[in-house]
Amino acid sequence: MVNVTQSVADLLAKMQERPLSVAFGGGRKLSSSRIGVGDIVTVTIWEASQNGLFSSGENQQGAAQIPQQPVSEDGTIVVPYAGVIRVVGHTPQEVKGQIEEKLKGMAVEPQVLVNVVMNNSNTVTVTGEVAKSGLIPLLPGGNRLMEVIATAGGPRMESHQLAVQITRGSRSETIPMEKLISDPRENIYVQSNDVITLIRQPRSFTVFGASMVNASVQFDESELYLNQALAKVGGLNDDRANARGVFVYRREPVGLVRKMVPTAQPMHADGTVNVIYQIDLKEPSGFFILKGFKVNNRDLVYIANSSLAEIRKFSTLISTTVSPVVQGAAVAANVNDLSN
Template sequence: MLSGAVENGGDAHVIFVNNHVNRTANFLPSYGFSREFLQAGVVGADEIRPGDVLGLMIWENVDDGLLVGLGQSSTQLQQLQVDSQGFIFVPYAGRIRAAGNSPEQLRQLITARLETQTPDPQVSVTRVAGDGATVSIMGKAFGQGVYPIERPTRTLSAMLAKAGGVAIDPEVATITVKRGRETGKVWLSDLYFNPSYDIALRPGDVILVEEDQRSFTALGALGRQTKVPLGSEQISALEAVAMVGGLSTLSADPTGVFVLRDEPSQVASAVLGQPVSGTQRMAYVLDLTRPNGLFLSRDFMIRDDDTIYVTEAPYVRWQKILGAITGSANSARALAATTGID
């Protein structure tokens, strides 16, 4: 590892972890919503939108009105769908813009159009159904599907509750919201502890519930060698080693715990104390035998795609060499005994 360092003509920076490294290298990519998400106000529950289906009831104060048949006082116009441009058509009132208005505002518009042709018309507007104000919930939610934005479900947490919540461990659940070209992502726990992330929803939002996919790889003289999910928002090097069974008591070298990662130029420049360009290969070394070694490893944060490699103690390699030599000698003696050759 040391022979491949930049100082020896290699392409990796070998850095012994100290307090300065912990302060500068512990950069954790954070999730969150942009200003566009955070500043969006809640959708008005009574606002009519394209795709909504409306029902009209019209009363006329004459025996034989424009819309009312002979001997009747009212007529119903059901299943009037607001078109993609936001308009509906009402006989004798013409094409009227419904989108953006409340049912009461639309009632007043229709009344104003009809009262020039029939005396004192009375109009009632109701929302029958609608698909113009909906969001889609996908992924690891109990109730995937398309849900309308209603008065109780105008925020992200309320809509997730409407869908039955998440079907995975809440500690590793992430919530992604896609709105047009904008995308935001937060931890589910942030919705509980940071109310500003409980954003107002908009028609057409796509909500994706996922299990955190971040992981690190453990290699070398450890309890097991495998790829390990990080499991929570922050994991230290000490915790990561413990997650794979700790150091092997028979073979690990506690002076050679390496954390290998590709570091972005901004962080690498801060760690090295000099400007560098482009992503840098970094090998951070943790020496657990130093007086503060355990404290430093407790404070060193593991990131996605890190590799933790623990070297073997020198005496282990020596035992392997001796084992190979003595094994060869024993094999030779066994062969001689079998063939009778001295």
């Protein structure tokens, strides 16, 4: 259990606002012009003489077009007379230099053009609630996340119902679609082999206890604060609620919890800890904390009953138990009076 002070609320807000560029270790674009395994490559060679190595009776221009070939699993292509050329990780300009160097002394002042006609390795996968799932080739100048989603035809439903999940290697991060639209920091450059999934994920929280309404409430806001969440259910019940007992239940990463409780240990296989946040509205700062405490998807909010409410329950129980006995005694007395 963590008592929420202003410093705790500030810490939570800071951790929850971490942009994708920080989560993935940088928002820089990476070059997608480097050749990878599976790319389809063509090589054209010109010579300064019509009687050069690559000239023939049908080709009097001193140029030769090497047929298209895929980059092999070991990262190479084959060029006649130049042999096996390692191309993976190199740009077409760098491969051009390699081939020209190997043809020196055999071809007459060779000039080479290397072209990637199918960029199969520098792609991202877009799937989920988009108009057209599939592989999206990356442009040499780099593609941002929103550009890739737009290339896939855009989302198939309203943005407030969607979350965007990015998987890069063994790591995944998920943000609301509205957050991606509204915050330029989240529109990061994608990288080769990223998997981008649009997930239908209506967000909700549950409230029970001494509130005006006990319910599971869906919300569309990209950022919902606890004061807004309580307002959606009519606030606290004045006759029953304990203003010192507003609790929010959720799981948090152990790294975050240790900033508040240094001895915290993981409780689940994913490294999370069960946390109960307590907010005291009797404190002057309590309502300011409500305005800064964000509600997460699937949060559970519980409003405790006041001690007076428990006394009233007990009194009601006693009165409902005693009343039939008293009424019965009164009836019996009346019967005795009549018989006398």
